[in-house]
Amino acid sequence: MSKIFEITFDNSMKDSISYLGMEIKVSQHEMFVSQAKYTKSILQSFKFDTMNAAVTPTERGMLTDEGNFVNDRPLSKSVLYGEVIGSLLYLSTITRPDISFAVNYLSRFNSKLMESNWKMVKRVFTYLKGTINYEISYSGATDLVAYTDSYYVGDIHTGHSTSGVLVIRGGPVVWYAQKQYLVATSTAEAEY
Secondary structure (H helix, E strand, O other): OOOOOOOOOOOOOOOOEEEOOEEEEEOOOEEEEEOHHHHHHHHHHOOOOOOOOOOOOOOOOOOOOHHHOOOOOEOOOOOOHHHHHHHHHHHHHHOOHHHHHHHHHHHHHOOOOEHHHHHHHHHHHHHHHHOOOOEEEEEOOOOOEEEEEEEOOOOOOOOOOEEEEEEEOOOEEEEEEEEOOOOOOOHHHHHO
16 A cells, blocks of 8 residues: 555644544554543442452452352342443453453343342452553554463353453454353363
């Protein structure tokens, strides 16, 4: 394309621009995309802005330890769980691959909300509080790199495993975590 058109860099774009809830900054060799303003607004909206920050979106064993679910009780329908999960899904699909697994797991409980689920939601929000300024950096790299993994029997309630995908080309371009449709009977089968 550069053989046909003259490509120049516009230095006038010193600040970020906002587009669809994203802040976008462009330099000569990189582009940065974040959702710091949106993250701050949902932290305030759902009253998680006063909690202490966490360094991971889930605690070790939070999703797999049977003890977390022994005395679990249904949670009141007055909690706006669907709205909270929708806000997290938006973040996880646009600029936050680091919360994709946790949000995918939590989205499975929209119709059967338990106290343990709300505890996990709080953990994701406290993680977001500590990482509010995280951004994705895109460089001019041309190599396409893909990573996949699975979490064997990631859902102790159903026995389903979870698959994850990350595709990078100068920065993450595709990512997701999703529950597998079939119940795998071994780690090898979960990876297939």
